Amino acid sequence: MFIGPFDKPILRQGALLLLCLALLYVGLLGLTLLIAPPPPQERGLDASLAGNTIFMTEPKYIYLNRASLRGSSEKVVLLGASNVDVGFNLGELRPLLPASVALDKLAVDGANITEVSQVIDLVQQVQGEEARRNEIFVLGIWYGMFGRDHLRWYTPDRSPGDTDIDIERYRYGFERRTAQGPVPVVQWQYFGAAVTAICPFLFLDKLSRDVLAWLSHRYQTQTADPNSAVMSQSDRDGSMSYWQSTIGSAGPAAFDEQFAVLERACKRVLAEGSKLLLVDLPLPKWHRERSPYEGYYEARRAKFVKQWAARPGFSFVDMSDMDQDQDFLDEVHPRPRVTILWARRLAQALSPMLSPNAAVAGVMSRSPAP
C-alpha cells in the first residue's frame, strides 16, 4: 500500500487515539470487574430480581443473562407480564415442584404477547434440541397483554416498533437492525465474553439508576403496605383510562393481532418439542366488571383454547375464579398474602405435564385451597 509522506499524521494520530482508547477501556474494565464482579451463573433465573443485579432491568437481564438456560434438565419457564412477576413467587412455587425441575421466571413488566414471543425465541436460541424437549413454558395471560403493537411499541422514545427486548438487542450492538429483523453481530459462542466486555457500561448504568432511585426515594412518601393498601376510586378510574389508551377501542377484532402472535408462538413452542401451559390470570371482580374489553377477551380466549386444547403438549388452566377484590393491591396485581394460592394452583396444573421420572413433592398432592 502506498502511503505518501504527508499522510502519516493521520495514521499516527489515529493510532495514538486508538491506543489510548484501548488502554483506558481495559483499565476501566479491570476496575469494574474488581468493584462489581459478574454474578455467578445461577441455576434458575428470576427476572423480578433484575434490579438487584448489574443488569438492572428485566429485558436486559433476560437478554444478557440467559446462558444458564442451556442446560438440558427438565425446566419450567414462567412467562408473562408484571402480574406473573408479582403473582408467582418462586420461593413459594419451588417447594411445590420436584427438586429436579429447574424453575425460571422471565416475565417482563408491561409485556404484550409480541414481547413474550420474543422472550420464547431468546430462550430457544440458546438451547439445543434436548433442552427444548425438556422445557415447559408457562404463559400467564390477561387482556392487558393483548394491546396491539402500534399502540404499545410506537412511542416517541424508541425506534418505531421496538419492544423493550429489541432495545436491548441493539443497545450494545450485539445485534443489528435490518429490514428482515434483527441479525446477530456477536455470535453465541462469544456472547459471554461480549457481556463481560460491556461490564463498565452495565456498571455505569446501574450506578446512575441507583443514584436516581436514591434521590427519588428521598423525596417520595413511604410506600403503603401491599397487604393492606386500598385502591381509591380515582386510582381505579385512572387505571381504566390507562388501559384504554394502551389497548385502544374495544370490539370483537381488538385482540385479533395479538392472538395471531400467540398462535404462532404456540406453534413454534410445540414444534420444538417443548410444552406450553397457558394460564388465564385472575383480575379483581370490579376490574372485570368495568372493563369494556373483558367480554371480547374471554370470548376470543375461549375460542383459542378450544382450538388448541387437543394438541399434545398444550394445556390450559383457568385461574379467573380467584377474583376477590380484597386479594388485589391494584387493578391487576395480587397481594403477597395470596401468592401462595396462585403457586398451588399452578403447581397442580403443572403436575401432569412433568415427566413421570421427576420426584413428586408431597405438597403437590394437597388440594389447593382458594
Add this chain to the structure above:
Amino acid sequence: MSDQGWADAALGMDITSFGFIAFVAAVVVAFHLVPSRGWRTAVLSLANAAFIATYINKPQQIIPLLAFLLLGYLAIEAVRRRRSALAAAISIGAVLTIYVYLKRFSFLGNNYTLHFGYLIVGLSYILFRVLHLVIDARGGDIGEPIKPLAFLNYTCNFLTFVSGPIQQYQDFARDYPALSDGTKDRLTDEFVFRAFRRIIVGYGKVIIVSGIADTLFLRVSERILAPYPSPAGTHLVAAYAISAIAYTIYLYFNFSGYMDIVTGVGRLLGQDLPENFNKPFLARDFLEFWTRWHMTLSQWFKTYLFNPLMGMLIDRFPQPVMVPYLGVTAFFVTFFVMGVWHGTTPVFAIYGLLMGAGASINKLWQLMLIARIGRRQYREIGERQLYAYACRGLTCSFFAIGITCLWVNIDQLRRLWGSLGFAGLAGTALLIAVVCSFVMFLQDIVVRTARTWLAWPAIFAEHPVFGNVWSAAQIVVIVMVSTFFHKTPEFVYRAF
C-alpha cells in the same frame, strides 16, 4: 416533522452509527492513499455516491434527484452563456417549480405528485446551491464552465448533502484543484489532532447533550400534545416552557454537533467548510441571533433575497426617509420565506410569519428607540447588564416559541395555543425568557470562574499524549452515555 416524501426510501447512513464512522475512516484512508487529483476526485465522487445510495432502496428512487440536478446544471450553463435576465428568470422559475413539485408541498394535494417513494433528502440544500450558481452566473461571477463531475461533487458532497453548511461554489472551487497537494502543508500532527477533537466534540453534542434534551422533550411534550386530557393552567404553561426550551437545546446541539463532525471530517479531506454557528445564544436581539444561527443559510438569504429585494424597493421608493421602513419590509419577506422553506405543510407558513414578524418588529423597535433616545444612548442601554440579559432571554424565548412549529402539526398547534390562550402564551414566553436570562447569567459566571480554575487542565488537554488520553476519555463517555438511550437522537435537520 414535515417531510413525508422519503418515507418509502431507506433511512440512510446515520452519523452516529459505527457504519458512518467506518465509512469516513475508509474514505479518509483511501483519499490519502495516492496524492493525485484524479484519484482523490474519484474517491470523493465514489464516497458521495455511496453515501447517497444508503438513502435509497430501489434505483428509481434516485431518478427525480438526478433529474433535478440535470435541470439545475443545464440552467446554470444556459445562464452562464447568455447572461440574460430573462434566461436567469426562466431558469430560477423552472428550478423552483420542479423543487416545489418534488417536495410535495401540501397545497398541491396528492393528485399532482409522483406516485412512488423517492429521495428528497438533500433537495433543499441542492436548491440553494443551484440558485446561487444561476444568480452568480447571471452576474458574471462564474466565468469558466463548470465541469459536470465538479458540479456533482459540489451539489452532492456527502459532508454537506443532508443539511449544509451551504458552501459557495467559489470556495468549493478554491479547494477543488488543491486536492492533489492542498492538504500537504496543513496535515501536521496538530492539525489532525484538532480535526479529531472537533469531531469528538461534535459527537458529544449530538449524543450526550441533544440526546438528554431530546429525551426530556419527548417525555414532557407527549403530555401536552396528547389528544386526551392534557395538563391545564400553570401546569400547561410549565410543561410547554420545558418542552420549548428542551427542543431548542436539542435542535442547537444536534445541528451544531453535526456541523462540528462534518467540518472536522472535511478538514481531513482538504475541505474548509464554512462555519454555521457562532454562539447564537449570546445574541441580544432576533436579527443578531440569525447572524449567529445557521449562518450560511442566513447569509444565503441575505445575498440572494434580502439585498436584491432592498435594491428593488429602493428603486421603487427612493426617498431616504423610507429606507429604514423598506428594510423592515425586506426583513419580513426574507424571514417569512426562510421560515416557509423549512417545510411543506401549513404550519410552516405560521413559522414563516412568526420569523418574519420577529425580524421586522425587532427592526422597528430599533428604529423607534433610536429615534426616541438617540443612537448614543441606545448603544449605552445595550451595554447595561440587566438590559442585555433581558434581551438575550427574550430573544431565546421568541425563538423557542417560534420553533414550536417544527415539532407540532397545525392541529396540535391550534389545540396547544388554544388551550393556553393569549395570557398563557404570554406567560410561557415570559417564563422562558426569565429562565433563559437567569441560566445565561449563571453560565457566564461559571465560564468566567472555569477559565481561571480550569486553565491548567486546558493546557494538559493540548499535550500530544495527554490530549489524546483526554479525547479517548471523551469517546468512552460518549459511547457509554449513548447506551443509556433507547435510540440514538436523529439528526433533526435531515427533515427540512
